[in-house]
Amino acid sequence: MATPVMDKVEAESAASPYITVTFRVRRFNPEVSAEATWEDFQLEIDPKERVLDGLHKIKWDLDGTLTFRRSCAHGICGSDAMRINGRNRLACKTLIKDINPEKPITVEPIKGLTVLKDLVVDMEPFFQAYRDVMPFLVTTGNEPTRERLQSAEDRERFDDTTKCILCAACTSSCPVFWNDGQYFGPAAIVNAHRFIFDSRDEAGEQRLEILNDKDGVWRCRTTFNCTDACPRGIEVTKAIQEVKRALITRRF
Amino acid sequence: MKIHKYDTVIVGAGGAGMRAAIESTKRSRTAVLTKLYPTRSHTGAAQGGMAAALANVEEDNWEWHTFDTIKGGDYLVDQDAAEILAKEAIDSVLDLEKMGLPFNRTPNGTIDQRRFGGHSRNHGEAPVRRSCYAADRTGHMILQTLYQNCVKEGVEFFNEFYVLDQLITEVDGVKRSAGVVAYELATGEIHIFQAKAVIYASGGCGKFFRVTSNAHTLTGDGQAAVYRRGLPLEDMEFFQFHPTGIWRMGILLTEGARGEGGILRNKDGERFMEKYAPVMKDLASRDVVSRSIYTEIREGRGCGPEGDHVYLDLTHLPPEQLDAKLPDITEFARTYLGIEPYTDPIPIQPTAHYAMGGIPTNVEGEVLADNTTVVPGLYAAGEVACVSVHGANRLGTNSLLDINVFGKRAGIAAAEYSAKHDYVELPENPAELVVEQVERLRNSTGTERVAEIRRELQDTMDANVMVFRTEQTIKTAVEKIGELRERYRNVAIQDKGKRFNTDLLEAIELGNLLDLAEVMAISALARKESRGGHYREDYPNRDDVNFMRHTMAYREVGDDGTETVRLDYKPVVQTRYQPMERKY
Ligand SMILES: Cc1cc2nc3c(=O)[nH]c(=O)nc-3n(C[C@H](O)[C@H](O)[C@H](O)COP(=O)(O)OP(=O)(O)OC[C@H]3O[C@@H](n4cnc5c(N)ncnc54)[C@H](O)[C@@H]3O)c2cc1C
Numbered sequence: 001m002a003t004p005v006m007d008k009v010e011a012e013s014a015a016s017p018y019i020t021v022t023f024r025v026r027r028f029n030p031e032v033s034a035e036a037t038w039e040d041f042q043l044e045i046d047p048k049e050r051v052l053d054g055l056h057k058i059k060w061d062l063d064g065t066l067t068f069r070r071s072c073a074h075g076i077c078g079s080d081a082m083r084i085n086g087r088n089r090l091a092c093k094t095l096i097k098d099i100n101p102e103k104p105i106t107v108e109p110i111k112g113l114t115v116l117k118d119l120v121v122d123m124e125p126f127f128q129a130y131r132d133v134m135p136f137l138v139t140t141g142n143e144p145t146r147e148r149l150q151s152a153e154d155r156e157r158f159d160d161t162t163k164c165i166l167c168a169a170c171t172s173s174c175p176v177f178w179n180d181g182q183y184f185g186p187a188a189i190v191n192a193h194r195f196i197f198d199s200r201d202e203a204g205e206q207r208l209e210i211l212n213d214k215d216g217v218w219r220c221r222t223t224f225n226c227t228d229a230c231p232r233g234i235e236v237t238k239a240i241q242e243v244k245r246a247l248i249t250r251r252f
Numbered sequence: 253m254k255i256h257k258y259d260t261v262i263v264g265a266g267g268a269g270m271r272a273a274i275e276s277t278k279r280s281r282t283a284v285l286t287k288l289y290p291t292r293s294h295t296g297a298a299q300g301g302m303a304a305a306l307a308n309v310e311e312d313n314w315e316w317h318t319f320d321t322i323k324g325g326d327y328l329v330d331q332d333a334a335e336i337l338a339k340e341a342i343d344s345v346l347d348l349e350k351m352g353l354p355f356n357r358t359p360n361g362t363i364d365q366r367r368f369g370g371h372s373r374n375h376g377e378a379p380v381r382r383s384c385y386a387a388d389r390t391g392h393m394i395l396q397t398l399y400q401n402c403v404k405e406g407v408e409f410f411n412e413f414y415v416l417d418q419l420i421t422e423v424d425g426v427k428r429s430a431g432v433v434a435y436e437l438a439t440g441e442i443h444i445f446q447a448k449a450v451i452y453a454s455g456g457c458g459k460f461f462r463v464t465s466n467a468h469t470l471t472g473d474g475q476a477a478v479y480r481r482g483l484p485l486e487d488m489e490f491f492q493f494h495p496t497g498i499w500r501m502g503i504l505l506t507e508g509a510r511g512e513g514g515i516l517r518n519k520d521g522e523r524f525m526e527k528y529a530p531v532m533k534d535l536a537s538r539d540v541v542s543r544s545i546y547t548e549i550r551e552g553r554g555c556g557p558e559g560d561h562v563y564l565d566l567t568h569l570p571p572e573q574l575d576a577k578l579p580d581i582t583e584f585a586r587t588y589l590g591i592e593p594y595t596d597p598i599p600i601q602p603t604a605h606y607a608m609g610g611i612p613t614n615v616e617g618e619v620l621a622d623n624t625t626v627v628p629g630l631y632a633a634g635e636v637a638c639v640s641v642h643g644a645n646r647l648g649t650n651s652l653l654d655i656n657v658f659g660k661r662a663g664i665a666a667a668e669y670s671a672k673h674d675y676v677e678l679p680e681n682p683a684e685l686v687v688e689q690v691e692r693l694r695n696s697t698g699t700e701r702v703a704e705i706r707r708e709l710q711d712t713m714d715a716n717v718m719v720f721r722t723e724q725t726i727k728t729a730v731e732k733i734g735e736l737r738e739r740y741r742n743v744a745i746q747d748k749g750k751r752f753n754t755d756l757l758e759a760i761e762l763g764n765l766l767d768l769a770e771v772m773a774i775s776a777l778a779r780k781e782s783r784g785g786h787y788r789e790d791y792p793n794r795d796d797v798n799f800m801r802h803t804m805a806y807r808e809v810g811d812d813g814t815e816t817v818r819l820d821y822k823p824v825v826q827t828r829y830q831p832m833e834r835k836y
Pocket residue numbers: 263264265266267268269285286287288289290293294295296297298299300301302303390391413414415416453454455456465466467470473474504506605606633634635636648649650651652653655
């Protein structure tokens with residue numbers, strides 16, 4: 001059973017793993033000052049740990065005022081999207097070793113949403129855009145007594161977009177959204193896609209009309225930032241393209 | 253301070269809270285208070301599936317499911333409740349499908365089902381395919397689907413509101429629920445929610461362990477709030493240690509991995525579960541598998557330089573099957589361990605996973621003030637509650653079921669209650685306790701740090717009240733918890749502000765964990781037998797004569813202000829199944 005990879009994992013864990021890194025964190029607290037500033041923290045950390053572990057070390061041992069959201073710590077709940085070294089990621093899914101720990105690691109709030117304190121932003125506009133696309137199954141007629149049937153292929157058709165955890169990494173990486181907060185943004189379109197392409201749903205036309213709006217899907221300029229940012233690996237740009245195509249052909 | 257009035261208030265927006273909200277919003281003016289945005293709740297982390305005897309892929313029925321649940325719970329399950337769970341399972345899965353949940357499908361388009369630990373055909377003959385699933389993201393899909401339907405129903409949420417106290421008013425000698433006190437994270441403002449009915453759906457308390465599958469936010473706030481108001485907690489000594497957490501991190505790798513054919517192996521490559529559970533093997537119930545893993549480790553057959561873990565081997569499964577059925581957990585192995593599960597086994601160890609105990613309720617979700625009396629207007633459902641359908645050990649896939657069946661029941665019952673009753677008067681100065689707690693922490697000049705006390709708490713819990721317990725280890729834990737509770741009085745925070753003060757909330761959450769850890773350890777000390785998740789090396793057998801009963805723990809405050817835990821016991825409801833020895 002001793003395989004090469006396992007030996008590697010175990011050999012690594014035997015040596016002292018700690019390295020010193022600098023976290024350069026964007027701080028903002030309007031109770032204290034109207035200005036946002038950068039603050040550096042030095043910490044000892046195992047490079048196999050997460051950026052979230054680093055933030056916890058700061059909060060728990062150095063500066064209790066550092067404020068960020070988090071819950072699950074393994075990339076499922078969508079609480080801790082932030083800009084790490086200039087890219088949107090989940091702090092709990094980003095290992096120190098993967099982001100060049102020799103240089104200071106910059107951590108800032110995601111862009112395009114109002115910063116409330118340190119890394120915490122106002123998520124309301126984001127969730128409002130989500131709610132606006134009717135993100136729920138709509139059906140008509142009598143309910144069947146058993147489950148609705150759906151073929152495995154029909155189920156597969158929208159599988160990718162069911163993975164969304166509403167972390168806002170995609171929407172807040174989108175230059176169109178930065179310039180105009182009225183734009184629905186990729187996450188809302190992804191969640192519309194999830195229902196438009198669900199064979200059981202009957203409100204595809206309505207959702208397409210919503211996204212046909214001036215702040216809708218046509219604002220997308222296909223920069224692929226969203227796809228790169230998605231921590232769930234959803235092909236966001238592709239989903240948006242499919243919605244655009246459905247709007248033109250009215251076939252979905 | 254703001255005062256709000258609602259017919260029904262729900263505390264928590266995980267699976268149980270939102271399932272309740274969908275019902276109660278249709279019937280009464282409802283507010284859902286949640287410390288996390290609903291979609292951040294830990295229900296979203298559930299992977300494997302939700303049990304229901306749909307019989308879509310092979311013969312099955314709810315009676316077999318009832319039996320498995322009772323046997324899995326080592327006969328501490330209330331059998332009337334288990335029967336409801338298994339019967340209503342079928343509709344609750346169909347409800348979710350109709351709400352839009354994208355289940356995996358069989359070739360003929362029905363909901364697909366797979367095997368899971370402890371679920372069997374015909375009372376233990378062989379594993380049965382009973383778990384309805386959506387890849388290894390079933391909890392995510394349930395949470396999303398319920399939130400989507402809450403949006404559809406226009407459920408009113410108060411996001412990032414922490415409920416910190418339960419208000420109780422005595423009317424004619426009867427304790428009645430008057431509402432709750434909440435702290436608004438964004439502003440630091442304190443809110444009173446007066447309500448005719450309150451439902452706790454605030455989840456588990458696994459964060460008193462270090463190696464755990466639970467989120468940072470699972471700190472038992474709901475359990476602690478009612479306990480501090482003199483209401484009992486049931487069966488808190490029963491905590492489930494899931495066999496397959498990622499080594500050292502505790503991140504869960506679903507039992508579905510073994511349901512799909514994954515095998516546990518020791519350092520010699522031996523499939524050791526064949527020794528401990530000849531029929532169900534790797535799919536024996538969780539307590540059995542976790543103990544087997546630790547037995548292997550203790551007897552020197554653990555893996556790695558320190559021999560402190562074993563392997564979950566998926567390498568014999570086709571990559572396409574892993575991609576289709578277990579995409580998330582294989583990604584966890586790649587992300588957090590740098591391991592490719594197609595070709596290499598994954599290092600795992602048992603991880604603290606699920607609280608079987610909690611706020612005692614009857615099958616309508618009504619909270620009990622003692623063995624028989626209900627607290628009018630107070631309800632609980634989900635992991636925070638103890639109905640008890642899980643007894644001494646919960647079967648995999650029965651919790652996602654529990655939150656749906658009993659979330660729905662509590663939502664309906666609470667709304668019907670609020671339709672028929674008036675508000676109970678608020679106690680005088682209702683915010684007193686919370687104001688005092690918040691001010692004390694904010695103004696404290698003490699020297700103790702929250703993180704340090706929490707670390708020491710988690711260390712003692714992992715070392716002393718995990719998979720194996722003895723009188724000695726539990727006493728060590730009790731003593732340590734006592735010391736930490738003492739030091740907690742002297743805890744100080746650095747953030748003195750009002751805005752998003754998570755420093756303050758972490759301190760309050762730690763206080764809750766300390767209270768509950770004490771209840772757990774003291775309940776465990778008194779239970780001198782081994783049953784389900786509670787294993788005493790000094791009492792390795794189940795003792796039905798003395799301990800076929802639920803523990804009920806109460807907080808007592810002496811005249812001098814000293815707090816103690818008083819234990820009482822409640823009979824188990826047994827209907828048709830006589831206790832038998834549990835073999836897999
Ligand atoms: C990793 C993992 C995998 C699992 N897999 C499965 C599985 O495959 N099948 C299965 O059946 N079970 C599984 N379980 C168990 C199951 O997921 C949980 O027991 C269940 O989801 C709990 O749901 P809940 O609604 O009770 O609580 P949660 O989903 O935890 O929700 C709790 C809610 O309460 C709120 N809250 C907490 N405290 C407060 C407060 N003070 N004030 C206001 N709001 C508060 C939170 O914001 C949250 O909304 C798994 C558990 C874990 C951890």
